[in-house]
Amino acid sequence: MNPKKNTVKVLCVQFEPKYKDIKSNISHLEQMLSKYSEQDMIDIIVFPEMSLSGYIFDNIEDIKPYTSLYNQGEQFEFISRISKKLKCYSYLGYAEVTQDGKYYNSCFIITPEGESLPSYRKHFLYEDDERWSLEGKDFGCMEITTKNGIKLKLGIGICMDINPYKFKSPFNKMEFANHCLNQNVDLIVFPTNWIDNEPNNLSEKHKYELWNYWGERMRPYQNAGKKIKKNVYMLFANRIGKEKTTTFHGCSCIMKIAPKLELIKGAELKTEAILEATLNY
Numbered sequence: 069m070n071p072k073k074n075t076v077k078v079l080c081v082q083f084e085p086k087y088k089d090i091k092s093n094i095s096h097l098e099q100m101l102s103k104y105s106e107q108d109m110i111d112i113i114v115f116p117e118m119s120l121s122g123y124i125f126d127n128i129e130d131i132k133p134y135t136s137l138y139n140q141g142e143q144f145e146f147i148s149r150i151s152k153k154l155k156c157y158s159y160l161g162y163a164e165v166t167q168d169g170k171y172y173n174s175c176f177i178i179t180p181e182g183e184s185l186p187s188y189r190k191h192f193l194y195e196d197d198e199r200w201s202l203e204g205k206d207f208g209c210m211e212i213t214t215k216n217g218i219k220l221k222l223g224i225g226i227c228m229d230i231n232p233y234k235f236k237s238p239f240n241k242m243e244f245a246n247h248c249l250n251q252n253v254d255l256i257v258f259p260t261n262w263i264d265n266e267p268n269n270l271s272e273k274h275k276y277e278l279w280n281y282w283g284e285r286m287r288p289y290q291n292a293g294k295k296i297k298k299n300v301y302m303l304f305a306n307r308i309g310k311e312k313t314t315t316f317h318g319c320s321c322i323m324k325i326a327p328k329l330e331l332i333k334g335a336e337l338k339t340e341a342i343l344e345a346t347l348n349y
Contacts, residue, residue: 076214078301079113080343082320082335084309087122088134092213094120094218100342101150101245110156111214116307116320117161117190117227117261118173119332120146124311125163128171128200139184139237144176152182156248157212159305161226161259163201164189173201175226177210177257185210192243194228206246218349223248227260230285245288248300254349256325267315270337278319279331289326295340300326301347323349 072244083100097119102235104110117123120143121134136143150220151158157179164174164187189204190197208224209343229244237243248256266274282304289296302325308318321334322345 073216074218074349076111076218076220076347076349077109078303078322078345078347079110080303080305080320080322080335081113081115081120082306082318082339082341082343083116084340085116085119085122085307087124087311088124090120090134090142093326094142097146100152100340101154104154106155108154109156109215110210111305112157112212112255113150113159114256114257114259114303114305115147115158115160116305117175117259119160119165119259119307121163122311123261123307123316124196124314125200127148131171131200135163137167138174138176138187139284140165146186147176147178148182151178151180155180155215159224159259160256160259162187163273171201172181172204173197173226174204175208175224175257177224186212188224188226190226190229192228192231192233196229202238207244208265209247209251209253210281220349221251221253223251223253223256225256225258227258227262230258230282236332242285242288245286248286249288249292250289254298254300255347256300258302258304260304260308262317262319264315264317264337267310275319275334275337278317279321279323282321283323283325283329286325290329292326294327296326298326299348301332306335308340 125131151314174187
């Protein structure tokens, strides 16, 4: 079935990876996505930060076996297969090692043909990243063309990128949101491993606290008011589960951030999910 000419179909994947078990996580994600095919006319799929390796590592030696070059190895081959199968752009977080031995918390960017574009590298590092990762140079931005010919400018960030730099810069500086606003993006992809500091809180309020915080961090869009006449959306792909003493929040969501803030779809706290939405442009 052909999509309407002014729509973009997106998926956000929320799942529970097994720590340091790349093969098992690949198999699990392939099973979750087995119901989809090229006929579903998906344009973009977003997975969580460091989806296949897990997140909490002690140092470079600890993470080294679970890293990947941006265009080689089993992690790249997996996401390349997904992109080719669905004929979509795929964004999947991973631990990147470069040919010259540098390490980054990165995001695969894979074309519908299964080719790897240069990865986005997390710009603002969280304390768990600082044990092994270097900072990326800036927040991400790229242009794509969808199946039905819509040209989209995408902003790209990973988890801590949406927060104040090192939690030390002024809260209202809004570095990531202003980057996206200044670049005039149409859509923002946001892989994350957002930590839940209240893991036993299963209330509806707890979900909305996170969604409200993410919305607040994109406030420059609301402050711009009627200056932004187009729809701008954001795809938050988060994970669930626990590593060591750290629990992850879940609550992946698809959110409209302009011209007004609106939650399109949201996942639960502790449940795997694939969020699906058709965005209007």
